[in-house]
Amino acid sequence: KNQVEQSPQSLIILEGKNCTLQCNYTVSPFSNLRWYKQDTGRGPVSLTIMTFSENTKSNGRYTATLDADTKQSSLHITASQLSDSASYICVVTSNDYKLSFGAGTTVTVRA
Amino acid sequence: DGGITQSPKYLFRKEGQNVTLSCEQNLNHDAMYWYRQDPGQGLRLIYYSQIVNDFQKGDIAEGYSVSREKKESFPLTVTSAQKNPTAFYLCASSPVGGGRGYNEQFFGPGTRLTVL
Numbered sequence: 001k002n003q004v005e006q007s008p009q010s011l012i013i014l015e016g017k018n019c020t021l022q023c024n025y026t027v028s029p030f031s032n033l034r035w036y037k038q039d040t041g042r043g044p045v046s047l048t049i050m051t052f053s054e055n056t057k058s059n060g061r062y063t064a065t066l067d068a069d070t071k072q073s074s075l076h077i078t079a080s081q082l083s084d085s086a087s088y089i090c091v092v093t094s095n096d097y098k099l100s101f102g103a104g105t106t107v108t109v110r111a
Numbered sequence: 112d113g114g115i116t117q118s119p120k121y122l123f124r125k126e127g128q129n130v131t132l133s134c135e136q137n138l139n140h141d142a143m144y145w146y147r148q149d150p151g152q153g154l155r156l157i158y159y160s161q162i163v164n165d166f167q168k169g170d171i172a173e174g175y176s177v178s179r180e181k182k183e184s185f186p187l188t189v190t191s192a193q194k195n196p197t198a199f200y201l202c203a204s205s206p207v208g209g210g211r212g213y214n215e216q217f218f219g220p221g222t223r224l225t226v227l
Contacts, residue, residue: 004153034215043115043201043218089153099216101153 002027006102023073023090115219134202141207143185148199
């Protein structure tokens with residue numbers, strides 16, 4: 001069964017600090033991995049996408065990494081801002097276009 | 112201004128009633144999807160449609176029904192047969208296949224359904 005596990009479930013950080021979110025998956029065969037940001041009460045918005053051959057991708061203060069051998073990904077948020085408070089969802093797609101969603105990590109940034 | 116709209120934003124239903132959630136997109140995408148989101152769980156696929164007048168069941172289709180009469184519209188009906196319908200419902204769309212390996216789904220703002 002294809003699974004996507006995210007950790008931690010939630011975290012609180014002070015404004016200006018960095019944090020890293022983890023995503024482990026068992027999806028096979030692997031096509032790509034996306035990180036989405038979901039603000040409370042809104043739909044998810046794509047942050048980054050990585051295929052098998054890519055091991056890092058940046059989008060502003062967001063940097064995602066992928067280790068396809070160990071089936072792990074991380075999302076690093078640099079110099080956090082209050083607007084970074086959201087849920088971050090890891091989504092892995094298999095070669096037959098089936099998506100597997102993680103439960104998300106809720107990030108709260110405090111002033 | 113392209114995008115996906117869902118209405119209503121909040122919906123309250125009495126037990127035993129059917130309700131229909133609206134989803135419209137003007138992105139000219141062929142594929143549309145309905146997901147259910149519950150606290151502490153990943154999104155779960157209810158139904159999806161790759162082309163007009165055709166749709167397939169997802170992982171949790173029981174108690175739900177859909178139609179795809181127009182490319183732009185993919186309404187979801189939550190029937191009285193759905194035993195636990197209180198949830199956040201998300202509609203999404205994508206180009207068919209999205210290119211090999213690139214199948215980004217664009218999500219609407221969601222509808223929160225509460226059964227009273």
